[in-house]
Amino acid sequence: MTWADRYLGAAVIGLMLLLFPAPSYAQSLEVSAARVGIRSPDTLRLVLESNSALKPTISYLSTPDRIVIDLPRLDFSFGPGITDGKRFIETYRYGAFSPKVSRLVIDLSKPARVTRSFTLKPSGKTVVYRTVFDISIVPRARFTEEVARTKGQLIDPQSRRVEPVLSxxxxxxxxxxxxxxxxxxxxxxxxxxxxxxxxxxxxxxxxxxxxxxxxxxxxxxxxxxxxxxxxxxxxxxxxxxxxxxxxxxxxxxxxxxxxxxxxxxxxxxxxxxxxxxxxxxxxxxxxxxxxxxxxxxxxxxxxxxxxxxxxxxxxxxxxxxxxxxxxxxxxxxxxxxxxxxxxxxxxxxxxxxxxxxxxxxxxxxxxxxxxxxxxxxxxxxxxxxxxxxxxxxxxxxxxxx
Ligand SMILES: [Zn+2]
Structure with missing residues (x-):
C-alpha cells in the first residue's frame, strides 16, 4: 500500500467518522504487550497484543540493520523499551514517529526479515488481537534486496511539515x-x-x-x-x-x-x-x-x-x-x-x-x-x-x- 493509498484510506475513514460518529465508549488504538519467543534457531516470533486489528507496514534499513514496523498512531502501554538480547534481535523500541504514525524499530545483529505476518482475532478466553511476526535470518544479499524494495514506503518525516513549529x-x-x-x-x-x-x-x-x-x-x-x-x-x-x-x-x-x-x-x-x-x-x-x-x-x-x-x-x-x-x-x-x-x-x-x-x-x-x-x-x-x-x-x- 502506498502512502497515497493510506492517506486516501484515512480520508475515507475520516468521512465515515463524520457520517457515523464513534460511540462514546470507543477506545483509542492501543498495543498493550509485546513478546519475543524462539520458534527455531533461525526464527524468532514477535507478538503484539492490541485492542483492535493493526495494519503494519514493514520496511528494512541497513547500517545498522533494522526492521521498521509502521503502525497507525496508537498508544504503547507496556512500559519502556525492552532489551532481551535474544539471538539476533538486539533491542527494539517504539513510540510516536509523526502525527499519524507510530513506529517500532527492531535492531538486528544479523540480517533478518519478516517471513510471515498474520493477525489472530480475539477468541475464547483471549480478548486481545494478536499480531504475529515471524522473523528469520536471511543472507545479506536477500536483506539488501528487502532494503531496496521497501525504501519507498518509509515515511520521511522531513517531507511533512509539522504545523505549529513553522507557522x-x-x-x-x-x-x-x-x-x-x-x-x-x-x-x-x-x-x-x-x-x-x-x-x-x-x-x-x-x-x-x-x-x-x-x-x-x-x-x-x-x-x-x-x-x-x-x-x-x-x-x-x-x-x-x-x-x-x-x-x-x-x-x-x-x-x-x-x-x-x-x-x-x-x-x-x-x-x-x-x-x-x-x-x-x-x-x-x-x-x-x-x-x-x-x-x-x-x-x-x-x-x-x-x-x-x-x-x-x-x-x-x-x-x-x-x-x-x-x-x-x-x-x-x-x-x-x-x-x-x-x-x-x-x-x-x-x-x-x-x-x-x-x-x-x-x-x-x-x-x-x-x-x-x-x-x-x-x-x-x-x-x-x-x-x-x-x-x-x-x-x-x-x-x-
Ligand atoms: Zn540527549
Missing part, C-alpha cells in the same frame, strides 16, 4: 526568535536516568516551562521544535531554526555518562574537533539519534557533509560562544560541572550556519543528585530561570554593540 505567524516583528529544542522524543527516549526517568520527558518539561518564561518577559518569540512526545529528526530541528530565522537556538539535553559522579550543567558549542573525549562520545551518541528511530541516514549524511565552515558560520560561532559564556555566569558554580563547563563538539543539531546555537546538558541522568534535581519542579524552575536570564542578558548586550 509564519510565530515570527513577530522585532522580537528575537528563540528556538527551544527539546532533545529526543517519540521512539527515541534519550537516556534513561538512574531514577528511571526518560531524558525526552525531562527536556520537554523544561522546554515548555522555558517557552512560558520567555513569553512572560514580553521580549521574545519562543518557538519549539517539538511540544509533545514525538520524534523530530536532527536535520529537521536545524531546519526549524533556519525557517523561523531564529536569533538563537537552545538545544536541551540531560544525558548519561559512564562516571556516576559526573554531575552539573555543561554548555556545548559547535566544533568539528571535540574539546575532549567526553564531548566527543556525547556528540557521537547524540548524532545517532536518527538511527534509533529508524531513519534512512543517507540523506542525513549528505546534509552533514554539505555543511562547510564558512566565514558566516565562524561569525555565528562567535555569537554562540558569547551566549555560552553568559549562560555559564548565570548558572554559577553550584549548577555546573566543576571543570571546563564550556566544551566543544560536532553535534549535528548545532550546525545551522546562520543561527547561533548552544546545546545545554542540564545535568547527567546517570548521577543520582542530578537525576533527582532535573525531575523536580524546583530543579527545572532553576534551569528555566538561568536560561531566561542568560537570553535576556545576551540580547541586552547585543543591543549595546
Amino acid at each position: 509564519a505567524a510565530a515570527r513577530n516583528g522585532e522580537k528575537p526568535v528563540i528556538v527551544i529544542d527539546a532533545g529526543h522524543g517519540g521512539n527515541d527516549p534519550g537516556t534513561i536516568g538512574i531514577n528511571g526517568r526518560a531524558e525526552k520527558e525531562i527536556v520537554l518539561a523544561v522546554a515548555l516551562k522555558l517557552r512560558a518564561s520567555l513569553q512572560r518577559t514580553g521580549q521574545f518569540t519562543p518557538v519549539l521544535t517539538r511540544d509533545h512526545d514525538i520524534y523530530v529528526g536532527l536535520k529537521r530541528r536545524v531546519e526549524i531554526a533556519r525557517a523561523n530565522e531564529a536569533d538563537l537556538m537552545l538545544s536541551l539535553h540531560a544525558d548519561s555518562i559512564g562516571d556516576k559522579n559526573f554531575r552539573g550543567g555543561t554548555i556545548y558549542t559547535l566544533s568539528e574537533k571535540a574539546s575532549d573525549s567526553v564531548a566527543a562520545n556525547l556528540a557521537a551518541r547524540e548524532n545517532k539519534s536518527d538511527i534509533l528511530v529508524g531513519m534512512d541516514l543517507e540523506q542525513e549524511n549528505a546534509f552533514v557533509r554539505d555543511i562547510l565552515i564558512t566565514l558566516a558560520q565562524r561569525e555565528t560561532k562567535n555569537f554562540s560562544v558569547k551566549f555560552a559564556n553568559i549562560l555559564i555566569s548565570e548558572m554559577g558554580q553550584q549548577r555546573l560541572i566543576p571543570r571546563r563547563p564550556h566544551r566543544y563538539a560536532g553535534f549535528v543539531v548545532l550546525k545551522a550556519p546562520d543561527v547561533p546555537s548552544v546545546l545545554v546538558e542540564m545535568g547527567y541522568m546517570s548521577n543520582a543528585q542530578d537525576a533527582m534535581r532535573l525531575a523536580s519542579k524546583q530543579g527545572q524552575d532553576a534551569v528555566v530561570r538561568d536560561l531566561t536570564d542568560a537570553v535576556t542578558e545576551y540580547f541586552a548586550q547585543l543591543q549595546l554593540n
Whole structure:
C-alpha cells in the first residue's frame, strides 16, 4: 500500500467518522504487550497484543540493520523499551514517529526479515488481537534486496511539515526568535536516568516551562521544535531554526555518562574537533539519534557533509560562544560541572550556519543528585530561570554593540 493509498484510506475513514460518529465508549488504538519467543534457531516470533486489528507496514534499513514496523498512531502501554538480547534481535523500541504514525524499530545483529505476518482475532478466553511476526535470518544479499524494495514506503518525516513549529505567524516583528529544542522524543527516549526517568520527558518539561518564561518577559518569540512526545529528526530541528530565522537556538539535553559522579550543567558549542573525549562520545551518541528511530541516514549524511565552515558560520560561532559564556555566569558554580563547563563538539543539531546555537546538558541522568534535581519542579524552575536570564542578558548586550 502506498502512502497515497493510506492517506486516501484515512480520508475515507475520516468521512465515515463524520457520517457515523464513534460511540462514546470507543477506545483509542492501543498495543498493550509485546513478546519475543524462539520458534527455531533461525526464527524468532514477535507478538503484539492490541485492542483492535493493526495494519503494519514493514520496511528494512541497513547500517545498522533494522526492521521498521509502521503502525497507525496508537498508544504503547507496556512500559519502556525492552532489551532481551535474544539471538539476533538486539533491542527494539517504539513510540510516536509523526502525527499519524507510530513506529517500532527492531535492531538486528544479523540480517533478518519478516517471513510471515498474520493477525489472530480475539477468541475464547483471549480478548486481545494478536499480531504475529515471524522473523528469520536471511543472507545479506536477500536483506539488501528487502532494503531496496521497501525504501519507498518509509515515511520521511522531513517531507511533512509539522504545523505549529513553522507557522509564519510565530515570527513577530522585532522580537528575537528563540528556538527551544527539546532533545529526543517519540521512539527515541534519550537516556534513561538512574531514577528511571526518560531524558525526552525531562527536556520537554523544561522546554515548555522555558517557552512560558520567555513569553512572560514580553521580549521574545519562543518557538519549539517539538511540544509533545514525538520524534523530530536532527536535520529537521536545524531546519526549524533556519525557517523561523531564529536569533538563537537552545538545544536541551540531560544525558548519561559512564562516571556516576559526573554531575552539573555543561554548555556545548559547535566544533568539528571535540574539546575532549567526553564531548566527543556525547556528540557521537547524540548524532545517532536518527538511527534509533529508524531513519534512512543517507540523506542525513549528505546534509552533514554539505555543511562547510564558512566565514558566516565562524561569525555565528562567535555569537554562540558569547551566549555560552553568559549562560555559564548565570548558572554559577553550584549548577555546573566543576571543570571546563564550556566544551566543544560536532553535534549535528548545532550546525545551522546562520543561527547561533548552544546545546545545554542540564545535568547527567546517570548521577543520582542530578537525576533527582532535573525531575523536580524546583530543579527545572532553576534551569528555566538561568536560561531566561542568560537570553535576556545576551540580547541586552547585543543591543549595546
Ligand atoms: Zn540527549
